[in-house]
Amino acid sequence: MNKSIFSSKILPIILVALLSSTVTAYGFLQWHYRNPNYIILSEEEAKVFEQKSKKKFDPDYAITFDKSGVDFENIKKYNEVKRLLNTYYYEEVNQNDMLEGSIAGMVSALKDPYTVYFTKEQMKVFTENTSGSYVGIGVSLTMDAEGLLTVVEAFPESPAKDEA
Known part of the structure; x- marks a missing residue:
């Protein structure tokens, strides 16, 4: 009788639970494989984010990287250099200036003389110098x-x- 309860009630429940967890894991792995972006937070940033989770996350403020083209180690290195500069630089670090420098560095890394990045101020000077007759x-x-x-x-x- 115990054998019939196990095979008629408990075994089907175990099989359904096993099947549903397998399908869920497969779906997650497929999503993770097809998702091309990383959002990287340090442990400290994650704690702050958890504490301030009352605010809605705005993905426009996230810097994303294509995981098929960027090594995770480079992303960690980028975040570590940024953290070290913010912590140990002898003056207060202007975050907007650092971001502008990052953008200029990305463009410069292409080593293409015809592809340039101008800050707002540089673009103003460039426009003034090239406008007119x-x-x-x-x-x-x-x-x-x-x-x-x-x-x-x-x-x-x-x-x-x-x-x-």
């Missing part, structure tokens, strides 16, 4: 520290190019 003989000049002008290039279809 051009008049003159059609050359690009540079000035050294002593004030000596040097012709860098003659523009195509300009009087200077025609005479060169």
Whole structure:
């Protein structure tokens, strides 16, 4: 009789629990494999996040990395360098300046002379220097520290190019 209770009631419950946990684990692993991003928090940041969990998490403030293209060790190194600078740098660290520097570093790492990143201030100067109308003989000049002008290039279809 005990054998029939086990096989008719307990065994089906165990099999259903085992099957459902297997399906759940498989689904989680599939999701984890297809999810291309990491959100990295240090233990300290995680504790602070847990304490302030009353606020809604805003993913726009998360920096994400493609796990298929970025080694986890590099993400940990990035966070550790940031933590060390925040802790031990001799002056107060401006977080926005560090983020701007990170962005500039990403663009610089491409080693492409035609791909550049300008901060808001740099873009303003660039726009001022390149806006307006051009008049003159059609050359690009540079000035050294002593004030000596040097012709860098003659523009195509300009009087200077025609005479060169």
